[in-house]
Amino acid sequence: MGSVLNSPLSEKGKALARAKGRALKANGYMPDKVYTSQLLRTKQTAEIILDILGSDVQPVELEWLNERDFGKYDGRPLKELLDGFDEYGPNPPTIETVEHFVERIIRGLERIKQESNSFTLIVTHSNTINVMKAVLFNPKNVQRYWETDNPEYCEGFSHIF
Numbered sequence: 311m312g313s314v315l316n317s318p319l320s321e322k323g324k325a326l327a328r329a330k331g332r333a334l335k336a337n338g339y340m341p342d343k344v345y346t347s348q349l350l351r352t353k354q355t356a357e358i359i360l361d362i363l364g365s366d367v368q369p370v371e372l373e374w375l376n377e378r379d380f381g382k383y384d385g386r387p388l389k390e391l392l393d394g395f396d397e398y399g400p401n402p403p404t405i406e407t408v409e410h411f412v413e414r415i416i417r418g419l420e421r422i423k424q425e426s427n428s429f430t431l432i433v434t435h436s437n438t439i440n441v442m443k444a445v446l447f448n449p450k451n452v453q454r455y456w457e458t459d460n461p462e463y464c465e466g467f468s469h470i471f
Contacts, residue, residue, distance in 0.1 A: 315377075315384040319354040327355040331362030334431075341367060341431035345422055347375040347438070356433040369433070370425075374418025377435035379406035400456075412452055415441040 319327065344360065346352040346369045356369045381404025383391040394402035401407045415438055422430060432442075437455070444455040 315380075316349050317351060317385075319351040319358075323351060323355065324358060327358035328362060330355075331359040334359065335363050339363070339431075340365060340429060342428040343367065343422075343426045343430045344369040344433070345372055345375060345418075345430065346433045347371070347377065347435060348373050349376055349435070352433045352435070356431070359431070359433070372418050372421065374414045374421070375432065375434040375438055378411045378437045381405045408453055408455075411437070412441055412445075412455065416445060416452075419445060 340363060341360075344356055344365075344367050346356045348371045352375070353369065353371065360367060360369070380391060381402075383394055383402075383405065394405070419442060422432065434442075441452065441455045444452040
């Protein structure tokens with residue numbers, strides 16, 4: 311596998327995180343637990359949100375919440391990645407397989423479910439969110455998680471386990 315692109319949060323991302331923090335605060339949301347992927351941009355997003363909320367909860371980093379490893383396509387133009395999927399289907403060479411990706415997201419969700427019993431904030435990536443949505447709302451089709459709507463930046467959804 312290649313290395314997962316670990317880029318910092320962009321200025322647009324920081325602005326979106328501040329907006330999400332303000333929206334959560336306006337709705338009285340105060341998480342008891344916070345989980346992020348190991349990637350810098352999710353940790354920065356969580357820090358911004360928690361600062362706005364006035365929370366001192368320490369985020370827990372879970373590798374299971376990392377973005378799908380796109381191997382040789384990490385950091386490359388989206389067209390190259392899409393060409394790879396067009397040529398090879400859902401599992402191009404060097405890219406983390408769908409099966410492995412889905413399995414690790416499920417392991418992460420199971421851990422979160424075991425450790426959480428109240429308000430939980432999960433800060434992760436769009437593909438990871440799509441897998442979570444499929445697990446929660448369409449489990450029979452979880453292996454085709456990309457067919458769910460592509461989430462907007464700083465999208466939120468809630469589900470009671």
